[in-house]
Amino acid sequence: MKALPGSSVPTQRGLPIAKEGFPFIAVSGFVAVYCLALGFGAAALFFLAVTCFIVFFFRDPERAIPDAEGVVVSPADGRVLGVEFVDEGEFVSGQMLKISIFMSVFNVHVNRIPADGVVTNISYYSGKFFSANLDKASKNNERNAVNLDVDNGQKIVVVQVAGLIARRIVCKVRKGERLRRGERFGLIRFGSRLDVYLPPDMKSEVSPGDNVLAGTSVLGYLT
Incomplete structure (x- = not known):
């Protein structure tokens, strides 16, 4: 390779x-x-x-991964649904910057790690199958959360969310693995959503409605 x-x-x-x-x-x-x-x-x-x-x-094209220090890349192809601060208590404690990305059936569905770090936890939640572009999908749909301790000590959580058509979440990584920015870690079959929770002091480089590419589009920079 x-x-x-x-x-x-x-x-x-x-x-x-x-x-x-x-x-x-x-x-x-x-x-x-x-x-x-x-x-x-x-x-x-x-x-x-x-x-x-x-x-x-199921196409899986190669991507040129940015190598700038502290850069956080999109974990999924698709359209940005929302950028907001939330008081997250399900995966980590405290306020986080949440960026939600909707993947239609026409997007590449291979998911990539947003930043260099170590997987500290993986949590699977069974749930419903509301349309992935709805806000309630984040909390009610079947989902899989990957907690990542970034190399600078900050925390990121990437949540794969099943959608109305998507009924199978694939996560290939394990707790304790060290992963690199842009590395493939899973996919969701046939239309879905990814929510990424980032440190609250990170300035978002994307806005709702933006189209992003996994591993290539920059979501922001860690401080």
Whole structure:
């Protein structure tokens, strides 16, 4: 594996597709070929289109990760829903800056770590499946929280939130792992949301309505 220019994050080998998508691609592709063999042309075209969409959904392009000191990058592709200060008590204690990002089915769904640090806790919460662009999804939907102690001693929490269509959260990291900014750590299948809780003294570089890219777009700088 080799690192991207200006980054210590290694690139992945092989096709730029998340491996979690391979079973879906294989099944849909097989059905398309089977329908074609039986002479069901319309059905074959339908499942071919489904296969193409699944490949598109699970795409996992390489990203140029900023290497400036203290930079915090977006953990997800999508649209910024909100930037607000909250008194967070579920994952950490005290006031935090919360940035919420909505991922539609057309966004890349691979999630990346926002800053260098060590995973101190991972918490899974079962829940409902409200549309991920609603505020109540943050507290009521199925979600997975990754607590990160950043190298400068500050704390960040990244919360993967399932949505109306997304029914499967994938988190690949473990407690105690040291991770690098921009490193892949999981994904959510078929439309979802990420909430990232940041130190309250960090000035946000994004606003509601902004479109961001995981590992590339800068959310702010740690002080």
